[in-house]
Amino acid sequence: MAGEGDRRRRRTGRPAGPSAGAALGRLTGAALVLAAVAALPGPAAAETPGANCAPAPAPVQALAYGSRYADGSENRTRLDADADAEVDAALKPVDDFLRDLADRANGVHAPGADPPAIAACVLARLAPWARADALAELDTTAARLTAGSRLAAFALILRQVVPHAGAGDGDKVGLVSDWLARRVVAQMRFWEQDAPEGARQGNLRAWAALAAAATADLTDDAIMRGWAAWSTAHVLCTANPDGSLPQEMTRGRWALHYQLHAVAPLAVSAALLEPRGFPVAGRCGAALARVVRYTVSELDDGRLTQARTGEVQTFFDGTRQLEGFNLAWLEAYLTLDPDPALEALASVWRPLSHSKLGGDQTAIWAAERDR
Template identity: 55%
Template structure:
């Protein structure tokens, strides 16, 4: 047993492990690793009688936010650190070792291993996507393999659980929607880290499964069932589908032309309707949230465009994105404008 692992084991027995920093993190004056989250157990954000999941229950939504808050805060902070590897004059090795050291602190104690509710299992995919994209940014600049070696088996286990859940236990509707797409993105990132063809194949299969549900006009039926949030959720699905396609392309798997260019049609639907939402309104019978005062279109909603433009030449989409740049979204690994410009 290494000295580092011996210290971890002793600390765990004494109940102080969540407060430990990896030696790498300490050496680089890295912020303290937050306490790991081991268990997630929460219900739906939506009212019990909301058949199409378009009516949020404020109290239930707040409970979900509270449960996921420590995980999301950790990932948001990590993306801010990880994006630093692209900055001019950055000490890339120090940044990378800090990021990987913090993730390794969660990995070595088995964080996120106990997902008690179906909702936790369905929504962890976007967090695994964020985690994987963070690690992918840092890994090329690491000065030691130690932390990445600790992360890999943990990430492999989390992805194995996700694959089994989506194939065996997930509700039929969810299997065709954005939550499956986010799990697919988590798989695409994990496959690159693990160099695992099985995870890569599952990611491509899952993303394609969702894409192939698209109607001729590019609308995704599962997302169009969301009432005034339909366009919002169409875009929420396009984000992981586009980034997964870009990541898989770099791993030698091209899903762009599957199901008669489904990805291009999904994106095209958004491009055609993003300015007033009238196409979606006509389909679902309700004004859309971006245009009825419920929601405001922000840069993070469109951040996926940067990855999509690396696999598709679309000047009009580039023009759409320009006023919002730089665009950042923690679930996609942070600053997309910066990240994908460096690919």
């Protein structure tokens, strides 16, 4: 289900041919990426990966599925097993591709690696998806709601390899950045115009904000970065005084599961935005710190969340088991707040990794600190 992480993921959509999807137009900020690598987009470059670089899977153009939850399930608290399986099948090729890409991109942080070769491989695999305008046809509200975390993953993966790209890869950097920018603009429109009211204050909005923050790092688009900051603050500022998130607390026995699913993009977005002049972590009485501390305090028994919802939480009723990916966001948060207790918690689970956050968070944020 949504937020499961890196264990068994998801989902089949309709593969796209090269002509699929109408372009929505380039964002002006994308030109800055091209300038940075001293290249302008030209004719379609050869996309044959080099040795030891697998070809990209067929681009997924369209996603169309309904809710995972049973009809009449108040606040989406009761899964429909068949619908859940259908969503998993629809998203599987996207999530499998993202895991593979994250693993490859994380190689740039390994001692003795060849970062330019790794960057070239990742870009060669992303280029066909960008040329096909993958994920352009999101035909249901459920598909639009869940696209943000996938776009965030693509952007965070690309963000790792762009500094290592050679001059000859400049056209692909621009191509892929422009594709992500178009998809994020579509997300921005959806969340401002068409998203369900409750969802606008919850974890899926936070994931869309992370997609915008990471993509804005690639395109230097000020409006996109501002929307990311606004959306992150919008969710953070709903936090209760104890740090619980009201939208996630409506989810019955899944409430803590979704609190964790929300804190991940909130923490990583804040870590991306703060150095760029958007101090969202301190908004609404340092809401992010409250959210983090509530979440961490509940990991042993979920007592407060159980009291709030009236139900034993899924991590403690045998439904789910806490895993490292649930805490991968700690690495980003520690760059904002080097709390010794949180550092000790992170050390127990390291290396921390989550493909939707770009893979190996321990390596990624160590590199960020060294920049």
